[in-house]
Amino acid sequence: MIAGQFRFFEARVVRSRRLGPTLTRITFGGEQLAHFSSGGRDQSFSLFLPHPGQDAPLLPIEAGPAWFEGWRALPAEQRAVLRSYTVRAQRRERAEVDVDFALHGTGPDDPPGAAGPASRWAAQAAPGDRVVLLGPAVADNRSVGFRPPPESDWVLIAADETALPAVGGILDWLPAGTRVKAWIEVPHPHDIQQLRNPGELEVSWLVRGADGSSQARQPQGALAAIRAAELPPGVPYAWLAGESGLVRALRRHLVGERGFDRRRVEFSGYWRRGASEEQLRAQASAGTDAT
The missing domain is CATH 3.40.50.80 (Nucleotide-binding domain of ferredoxin-NADP reductase (FNR) module)
Structure with missing residues (x-):
């Protein structure tokens, strides 16, 4: 749990559907997602994925305010893959969240190793696969960026x-x-x-x-x-x-x-071209608390 606007949510893949050559939609479900409070628009959250061969993403035992430092302290080849995504849709009555993934580097003509770990995971995701979301516990949260002033034409x-x-x-x-x-x-x-x-x-x-x-x-x-x-x-x-x-x-x-x-x-x-999310987060780690 994280005090304030965000918390951890355990979830599983419910289903997936290809939207096109580059995009696939994965639906996550689980009892805890009934308390996931998306603010809509460009609501972002952090997604933790397991490495191949792991049953669930590896996170710090104490998931408190210092979760990021605890996550970085784990061995890189074992700690959960961390990526940021946007909520495409939420159905709170069914405790479901839809997330669209760009499958860069996973095509048949792409060279080996072209895909990142999140793209590879999404391309092979199956019902029951376990993930963890770090997302909003309140709808009006700072991870919603789209806020047009009322006088916008x-x-x-x-x-x-x-x-x-x-x-x-x-x-x-x-x-x-x-x-x-x-x-x-x-x-x-x-x-x-x-x-x-x-x-x-x-x-x-x-x-x-x-x-x-x-x-x-x-x-x-x-x-x-x-x-x-x-x-x-x-x-x-x-x-x-x-x-x-x-x-x-x-x-x-x-x-x-x-x-x-x-x-x-x-x-x-x-x-950013040529940089992983781990590198970008490390560069901006000072002051990191929730997402």
């Missing part, structure tokens, strides 16, 4: 496939009549999804490669597309998520060239 969204579940959660949450312009990069045309339209929704799907090959996995299209776009009048709110280099470039463009108020641009680097 329209919303700009830019994302890659890793942030697509959050985009879906945001569109599900937005009130009817909201004007949204979205640019979403995916590796393959079959990764394009049907998304809820909260009102005036314009989505530009940017497919990086029609064949789904590894060469198609370099984010690049959203920046050029947004630079060339005619944006609506009025007061905007922007939400940017995906590969950190792309996100930074988009933020610089919107604030420096388009004149967006930086306080109205929410941005998050979901991953």
Whole structure:
């Protein structure tokens, strides 16, 4: 247990379903998830996965406020694989949570070792597989980033496939009549999804490669597309998520060239090319408490 907004939840895989060549949806269930309190939108949480051959993820015995230091102190080849994900949907009455995984590096044409441990786990996940979630115990928690001010006239969204579940959660949450312009990069045309339209929704799907090959996995299209776009009048709110280099470039463009108020641009680097989540968390470990 962690005091405050977050706690640990033990869960198991209930089912999985492929959404496209790059994405799969895994449903987690378990009695403890009845108390998981997703705030919707881009609600993030930490997921702990077992290594191959382990029955359950290995975590510190004392799962208190110092859990991160305890986790890092365990042998790297044994301690639970740690990754951050977004809640795609929650059904509290059934104690279920849906999470969409990007399966980078798991295709038949990918070289050996191209996939990270979380992608490999998700590609092979089966009902009954055990996991642990570190997630919200209260719905209004600091791991929800999408918070448009009430005077916003329209919303700009830019994302890659890793942030697509959050985009879906945001569109599900937005009130009817909201004007949204979205640019979403995916590796393959079959990764394009049907998304809820909260009102005036314009989505530009940017497919990086029609064949789904590894060469198609370099984010690049959203920046050029947004630079060339005619944006609506009025007061905007922007939400940017995906590969950190792309996100930074988009933020610089919107604030420096388009004149967006930086306080109205929410941005998050979901991953960084050439760096694992363990490396990123280690760099930011000072002050880490819940997620």
